Amino acid sequence: DTAVSQTPKYLVTQMGNDKSIKCEQNLGHDTMYWYKQDSKKFLKIMFSYNNKELIINETVPNRFSPKSPDKAHLNLHINSLELGDSAVYFCASSQLAGESTQYFGPGTRLTVL
């Protein structure tokens, strides 16, 4: 049983395209997150949702738009992709915000050409 799953695992696309990454968790958690891990392996939070409500929105270009259709899903849509968007994007979930353990998905490696 996969706790936190993401699709696709790899995404290669051209500059200017629009793409989406999907995330689902079957842990019954209330909070979900999107992180970006750059080429230097630095992991930075982008967004957090709690029960479908946006609670954290870091300084991320508005080309990135998260969508949470229900508390088990948090998708990430990216418009007008740029070279600098190339990274590994991780979805995560936790029962409580902040203190509790976060469970990570396997990541989506996005390459923008």
Added chain:
Amino acid sequence: SQQGEEDPQALSIQEGENATMNCSYKTSINNLQWYRQNSGRGLVHLILIRSNEREKHSGRLRVTLDTSKKSSSLLITASRAADTASYYCATPTQGGSEKLVFGKGTKLTVNP
């Protein structure tokens, strides 16, 4: 801004040796967590230590926390090749917000 800083950035040891990684942070915390990331994978939670705890064990892992020095250490005893991974400390931002801030990680290589 970044909260945790791991030290060293990279560590290479032989199987059977112990590995110690350190983490320093900047602000008051109510807990600190350690995660492991194998190459090409997501992060996996290892252990959480609360601010009122000084030491915690889990199998071959030992974590210490010194809130006066704002530092933590992760000790892996009797290391195995399978322990090869990057290790990150993470702390919630002040005020109990929902955000975990991760350090840059220590890349551990255990040579067979």
